[in-house]
Amino acid sequence: MSEQSRRPPAPRTRGPSPDKTARTRTLIVEAALDVFLARGFAQATMADVARQSGLAKGTPYHYFASKEALFEGVVQDLVVGALFHxxxxxxxxxxxxxxxxxxxxxxxxxxxxxxxxxxxxxxxxxxxxxxxxxxxxxxxxxxxxxxxxxxxxxxxxxxxxxxxxxxxxxxxxxxxxxxxxxxxxxxxxxxxxxxxxxxxxxxxxxxxxxxxxx
Structure with missing residues (x-):
């Protein structure tokens, strides 16, 4: 039996729960709107949004690929979700x-x-x-x-x-x-x-x- 076959299987890592993912997304979206309104879209950065939401600097990128995609998320979650749910x-x-x-x-x-x-x-x-x-x-x-x-x-x-x-x-x-x-x-x-x-x-x-x- 080889050394590799004797090793115990690596423990499975569990991803965040759907509820936690949804809460984090909401936190990011709410923070993004605050930052966009305070700084303007041009001056706002994803790092600003992370700081406003109390999350790690790269976390918003796990949910939104760009600042433009983040604005679309703001519209989807805060407006579309309320009007066309x-x-x-x-x-x-x-x-x-x-x-x-x-x-x-x-x-x-x-x-x-x-x-x-x-x-x-x-x-x-x-x-x-x-x-x-x-x-x-x-x-x-x-x-x-x-x-x-x-x-x-x-x-x-x-x-x-x-x-x-x-x-x-x-x-x-x-x-x-x-x-x-x-x-x-x-x-x-x-x-x-x-x-x-x-x-x-x-x-x-x-x-x-x-x-x-x-």
Missing amino acids: EQPPAFLEDETLEAFFRRTLLPLIRGIEQSRRVAVMRLVMTEGMRFPALADVYRREVFAPMNAHIRKVARQAVARGEQRAAVLARHPHLLMAPVWMGAIHNTLLRCTPEASIGRLFEEQLHALLGAGPR
Whole structure:
């Protein structure tokens, strides 16, 4: 028997658990947004993100190959995961388009100010001109899917006889315009008092689809 065959088998090393991996990824993503907002995308480094998250210098690279990939992770985890985490809801029987959006979208928009989604929007607005890849990620992952969803259900509402829904079938951007206006008002211009993004969205929803005065 050779010396090599007499050696005991090397102990198996266990990788990190899925839960620990997910927690570490979340830690990196949250830290990345903090660093991007504080330093700007150009000046931010992966080492900054590691330091902000309290991890070893090379750890972020185990999850994201580059700073651009890390920004995509920010968008996926903090925005896409909140907005598109399940199958798009369907109309309930005899539900109007206004009622549908009140049920499905309004709760998400009302919660936007307590989440970090507005901070991601601010980053896209401030850095997207200098770094088109950031705007491309947001458009592909968030902006375009949301508009496509609004247009699709608006067309369904028109087919069901809601002629007021035709404006959103043509211009789905109008429904989400108050969200961007509120983000500009509150974060870029820092106007006071701050605007309630949820309230702006609700007023726009009624103006476009409501049956009469509030």
